[in-house]
Amino acid sequence: MTTTPSLIAPAGSIPEALVAPMQALARVSADLALTIARGPLGGGSLAAEVGNNSDGDNQKALDVMADEAFAAALPGTGVRWYASEEQDDVVEIDADGTLGLAIDPLDGSSNIDVNVSIGTIFSIRTAQAGGAETFLRPGREQLAGGYVVYGPMTALVVTFGAGVLTFVLDPADRVFKPVASPKPIPAATKxxxxxxxxxxxxxxxxxxxxxxxxxxxxxxxxxxxxxxxxxxxxxxxxxxxxxxxxxxxxxxxxxxxxxxxxxxxxxxxxxxxxxxxxxxxxxxxxxxxxxxxxxxxxxxxxxxxxxxxxxxxxxxxxxxx
Ligand SMILES: O=P(O)(O)OC[C@H]1O[C@](O)(COP(=O)(O)O)[C@@H](O)[C@@H]1O
Ligand SMILES: [Mg+2]
Ligand SMILES: [Mg+2]
CATH class of the missing domain: 3.40.190.80 (D-Maltodextrin-Binding Protein; domain 2)
Incomplete structure (x- = not known):
């Protein structure tokens, strides 16, 4: 059975071992973009307070929904360790996985109910024998770092250590498609x-x-x-x-x-x-x-x-x- 990709990337632009987790991230993000765009039409408030995370932050309904959706999408994608803002500890997904995925499932939670851009931030690393030791390492060792911004357009921006790739979610078919990345960040700013x-x-x-x-x-x-x-x-x-x-x-x-x-x-x-x-x-x-x-x-x-x-x-x- 072939499944439709949620992310169309130029050939060779995503390292082989990261294709499956990137497709999973894109699929869940496309679903979240729809949920966010529907707002209260989905029934219930996405910003309802439902608990606290280990950092003491209030958890909103959408924080928890996003965390559960990303975790559920990872089995079979090569991810062994899952670290989330919304989970106290690292969770083991597949014991034979070779990757660690750290995620802020929903960034900018205070903006959920005011219709301002929010997002997801993710980081992929090589799995170590233990969950904590996979992530308590210099960020320079990351295999991938990126985010999805749910704004007037939904965009996925990622690096695999060789420049930046940008994708925009096409609302017509709910697939992330490649677009040109912006020029390098100007050295000077005001x-x-x-x-x-x-x-x-x-x-x-x-x-x-x-x-x-x-x-x-x-x-x-x-x-x-x-x-x-x-x-x-x-x-x-x-x-x-x-x-x-x-x-x-x-x-x-x-x-x-x-x-x-x-x-x-x-x-x-x-x-x-x-x-x-x-x-x-x-x-x-x-x-x-x-x-x-x-x-x-x-x-x-x-x-x-x-x-x-x-x-x-x-x-x-x-x-x-
Ligand atoms: O409440 P403040 O001081 O404006 O902080 C805003 C910062 O907090 C954050 O919302 C923290 O992220 P979460 O919403 O994932 O907890 C950042 O996105 C943002 O930069
Ligand atoms: Mg955040
Ligand atoms: Mg968050």
Missing amino acids: EFAINASNTLRWEAPVQAYVTDCQKGEAGPLGKNFNMRWVASLVAETHRILSRGGVFLYPSDSRKGYEAGRLRMVYECAPIAFLIEQAGGRATTGRLALLDQVPDKLHARTPLVFGSTEEVDRITAYHQAG
Whole structure:
């Protein structure tokens, strides 16, 4: 029996061992895109609070639905270990699988009920003998890193370590089809993204950098900046891949935010992999993000990424501070 592919990729563009998991990810994402587009027509609220995950975040109905759908699609695709934002521990799928898949099944949960872009972020690694040891490794070892953004169009963007591939979901037949990837991220930018409600809680170097951006042409950076904050990491990443920019989610003094908000294994590492492959840079504010090793599955890390000139400037502010 042949099944219709959910992802049409140029021949040879996906490493052989990753074709089956990529098809599974694409199939579930296409289903999720339909569920998201139908909103309340599906019956019940996709944003209804249904529990808490191990990180203490509220789980919305769509968080749980997406997690269950991705986990259910993986048997037979070569995946041994499944690590999800919505699961306390790594789950074993197929004992003879050779891959580990880490996932943020639904990113940007606070935007589910306001009809703003949300997404899925995924990372594929070589399976080790144990679940935790598969993922507690430098992001540089990833075999694939990518996301799906459910926005005005649904797009899947992925790297296998040799550039960036972009696919758009065709609503006519619900298949992801290849499109040209944007040009490399421009080195210079005049656009930053940060949750400015935390200004007074940031460390001094971040406060100093954002203040200097706000000073505009008259300040030390000598240019007027624009600001964006979507509160969906996938949407911010898609914008920065499309036209450049710099994103910061630094640590702050709120309880639990000592290492920022975003999780290394299934949010920051795959995004950093994509950004580097697109010619940008990703750091913790101080160090290259892909060289850091998380100490636990849901470990958080400060994240700065985007156009190289601004990311490097932010590193310099940290070194000076
Ligand atoms: O609530 P804040 O500070 O705006 O944080 C927004 C950030 O949190 C996230 O929503 C976290 O992801 P989840 O929705 O998967 O927990 C990111 O997508 C986004 O960048
Ligand atoms: Mg997320
Ligand atoms: Mg999530």
